[in-house]
Amino acid sequence: DVKVTQSSRYLVKRTGEKVFLECVQDMDHENMFWYRQDPGLGLRLIYFSYDVKMKEKGDIPEGYSVSREKKERFSLILESASTNQTSMYLCASSSRIHQETQYFGPGTRLLVL
Amino acid sequence: QKEVEQDPGPLSVPEGAIVSLNCTYSNSAFQYFMWYRQYSRKGPELLMYTYSSGNKEDGRFTAQVDKSSKYISLFIRDSQPSDSATYLCAMSAYRGGGADGLTFGKGTHLIIQP
Numbered sequence: 480d481v482k483v484t485q486s487s488r489y490l491v492k493r494t495g496e497k498v499f500l501e502c503v504q505d506m507d508h509e510n511m512f513w514y515r516q517d518p519g520l521g522l523r524l525i526y527f528s529y530d531v532k533m534k535e536k537g538d539i540p541e542g543y544s545v546s547r548e549k550k551e552r553f554s555l556i557l558e559s560a561s562t563n564q565t566s567m568y569l570c571a572s573s574s575r576i577h578q579e580t581q582y583f584g585p586g587t588r589l590l591v592l
Numbered sequence: 593q594k595e596v597e598q599d600p601g602p603l604s605v606p607e608g609a610i611v612s613l614n615c616t617y618s619n620s621a622f623q624y625f626m627w628y629r630q631y632s633r634k635g636p637e638l639l640m641y642t643y644s645s646g647n648k649e650d651g652r653f654t655a656q657v658d659k660s661s662k663y664i665s666l667f668i669r670d671s672q673p674s675d676s677a678t679y680l681c682a683m684s685a686y687r688g689g690g691a692d693g694l695t696f697g698k699g700t701h702l703i704i705q706p
Contacts, residue, residue: 483635519600521698522636522680569635578686581694583628583635 482506483584485570491590498557500587502570510578511553512571513537513545516586522569528553529575560591595619598681598697606705611668615681615697618662622683625657626694627666630678639679640666671704678702 486501502511513525514537524537526545534545542564546554553572557564567588571581598615605611613627623644628636640655642648642664648655654667664683668675678701682694 519698521598522682522694522696524694571635580638580641583637585635586633 483570483572483582485568485584485587487587488585489588489590491592492557492560493592494561496557496560496591498560498589498591500555500557500568500570500589502553502555502572502584503551504553504570504572504582505551506572506574506582507550508572508582509550509575510573510581511547512573512581513543513553513555514569514571515539515566516569517566525555560589562591565589565591596681596683596695596697599700600698602701602703604703604705605671607671607673609671609704611671611675611702611704613666613668613679613681613700613702615664615683616662617664617683617695619683619685619695620659620662621685622695623659624684624686625655625664626682627653627655628680628682628696630680630699632677636680673704673706676702676704 483504511528514522516522527535528547544556567586569586570584573581596617625642627640629639630636642655645657645659652669656665678699680699681697
């Protein structure tokens, strides 16, 4: 059974803190994605990685960075959290062979105070 | 130019009804079309995938793509209360999204009344 896990379901941080969101997939997928989901705005791509140490900016990369040191793990970093980064963060992965299928994790609800 | 339009609802129908969910888009380069279902407080799960124009059926679900009109639909027959969820359309010019990921609609919240 395919699985994408995210380190936290709920997270509360203060403005200015450095925040790490971790995502792990056990499907040996090459591609991994970070999205944020906001009411009225839908899902928006933050960053994408198609291989270890490779990354591509999505639609809204400002204020975020990512790290992919191992194939199964993709981290999203908020260098200095701000209140407008309060959101639901979703990680997804897909294989190179079956790229049409993205598998999503359960999401992390981040609240920045 | 990546805009995808989807009515947010909520759409409330009685159990057993046929449900029609729709998205329109403006980017003629899109050729891969997906429907995801998202239950409350969960991540989206892929429901249907189609390439280019045409129909695809899977059980009670049928996906239709009309590229000439830039319009896609998801039909649910014999709707059940367990179908209550938010349905997201997604599309891409590249298989699986490639470097651009997927462009999502904002989702339609569907409620099936028992």
